[in-house]
Amino acid sequence: MPVQDLIEEMNAYYARRAPWHDSYMNYTTPEAMEKLLAPIIDIVERYLKDRNVLEIACGTGNWTRVLAGRARSVTATDVSKEHIKIAREKNSDIDKVTYAIIDAYKINELPGEFEIAFAADFWSHIPKSMITPFLEKLHRKVKKKGWVIFLDMLYRKEFDKDGFFYDDEGNRINKRTLPDGSRFRVVKNFPTREELEKQIAGYATHAEYIEDRELMRWLLIYNLK
Numbered sequence: 035m036p037v038q039d040l041i042e043e044m045n046a047y048y049a050r051r052a053p054w055h056d057s058y059m060n061y062t063t064p065e066a067m068e069k070l071l072a073p074i075i076d077i078v079e080r081y082l083k084d085r086n087v088l089e090i091a092c093g094t095g096n097w098t099r100v101l102a103g104r105a106r107s108v109t110a111t112d113v114s115k116e117h118i119k120i121a122r123e124k125n126s127d128i129d130k131v132t133y134a135i136i137d138a139y140k141i142n143e144l145p146g147e148f149e150i151a152f153a154a155d156f157w158s159h160i161p162k163s164m165i166t167p168f169l170e171k172l173h174r175k176v177k178k179k180g181w182v183i184f185l186d187m188l189y190r191k192e193f194d195k196d197g198f199f200y201d202d203e204g205n206r207i208n209k210r211t212l213p214d215g216s217r218f219r220v221v222k223n224f225p226t227r228e229e230l231e232k233q234i235a236g237y238a239t240h241a242e243y244i245e246d247r248e249l250m251r252w253l254l255i256y257n258l259k
């Protein structure tokens with residue numbers, strides 16, 4: 035399956051999944067989300083004070099709210115207008131967030147420069163051949179010596195419940211069915227620590243990889259050269 039087709043199918047999936055995203059993630063309220071992810075938020079917030087943040091794949095704006103509560107400003111981006119609409123409504127009481135509907139693979143087209151870039155649950159959806167082109171573009175949006183934080187999920191059996199297969203470039207493709215019966219193929223990779231560190235080695239002066247086995251999450255935090 036050509037990578038461009040995979041990406042289009044994933045975009046269609048997320049456009050349709052938007053109304054269910056928060057309940058899938060147990061982000062029933064902003065407070066519930068903060069409570070659930072408190073150990074991760076405690077780590078991420080150390081990097082936010084007085085910084086302007088570029089958020090990739092903000093989805094329905096849960097992390098956007100967390101970031102905005104601790105940073106100077108947030109530019110929250112997502113390819114899905116359906117997600118951005120929910121994020122805007124959810125965070126209508128916060129004035130330091132700017133939203134932009136933009137494909138992460140074209141993030142170079144977004145104006146501005148940022149002190150830190152953050153993405154939650156996006157890396158796992160990047161087809162392997164798109165990782166380096168994406169990082170190249172993302173890093174150009176972050177100031178010299180700025181920070182980049184990726185948060186994502188460790189493997190859990192439940193991801194396999196509707197089936198999966200590997201494509202020609204080694205992406206793990208999950209079959210997913212939404213509550214309305216619509217079915218999609220979605221890239222869901224589970225990179226190892228070594229794969230992540232290798233991927234960013236050429237760009238980072240300092241990198242930290244953290245796993246939270248209770249929350250089944252990994253965090254990759256690095257400082258750009």
Ligand SMILES: C[S@@+](CC[C@H](N)C(=O)[O-])C[C@H]1O[C@@H](n2cnc3c(N)ncnc32)[C@H](O)[C@@H]1O
Pocket residue numbers: 044045048049059090091092093094095096097111112113114117136137138139153154155156159
């Ligand atoms: C699993 S959700 C995570 C959303 C949010 N970061 C969170 O933690 O709740 C993945 C998000 O990635 C977005 N996404 C997928 N492909 C994208 C792309 N190429 N550019 C920007 N956003 C993308 C989807 O629209 C969706 O909002």
